[in-house]
Amino acid sequence: MTPASPPGAPTDNLTRRQALAGIAAAWASLAAGPRARADSAGALAQAPEPPDALKLTSIHQEVDFKAGPPRLYEALLDSGQFAAFTGLPATIDRREGGSFSLFGGLIVGRNIELLPGERIVQAWRPADWKPGIYSIARFELKPTVSGTTILFDHEGFPEGSYASLLSGWNEHYWGPLARYLV
Numbered sequence: 452m453t454p455a456s457p458p459g460a461p462t463d464n465l466t467r468r469q470a471l472a473g474i475a476a477a478w479a480s481l482a483a484g485p486r487a488r489a490d491s492a493g494a495l496a497q498a499p500e501p502p503d504a505l506k507l508t509s510i511h512q513e514v515d516f517k518a519g520p521p522r523l524y525e526a527l528l529d530s531g532q533f534a535a536f537t538g539l540p541a542t543i544d545r546r547e548g549g550s551f552s553l554f555g556g557l558i559v560g561r562n563i564e565l566l567p568g569e570r571i572v573q574a575w576r577p578a579d580w581k582p583g584i585y586s587i588a589r590f591e592l593k594p595t596v597s598g599t600t601i602l603f604d605h606e607g608f609p610e611g612s613y614a615s616l617l618s619g620w621n622e623h624y625w626g627p628l629a630r631y632l633v
Contacts, residue, residue: 509605511603514625515600521568551573554623557577589606591603
């Protein structure tokens, strides 16, 4: 017997373990490049991975969305909306210092700085990292004529994590978020 799927999740007969394993495998899949541009369908322009990727401990991306900063801010910090665009459970305490658990517990952390409609800074980590190891994820929301550009910086992650984290941001955040906001 498989557990009930969260609202908005695919309706196939995957067990929770299979779904989490699939997400973990996707996080470790193809690298997409240091700058990404999402179109209205969530497709991302890709650049080649730098040759020294195994030593990199930071990612910078600029991702365009056709929604305003307040809408993006809400989607990233509202448990229900986050679960809706990712298809997996999310629990987010929207206060500075509040904890979060995303993708059914695969990603955990705390909100460090929250400036509504402008900035989100989080201490962020996959649950399988060694205890006490956190990176910093910073989402700067800049209004544009057609919506918002997220200036995204992810810093301080362990060497060797670059490719999987880069593909994870593209495949599990930017693409699904762009499709959700259409």
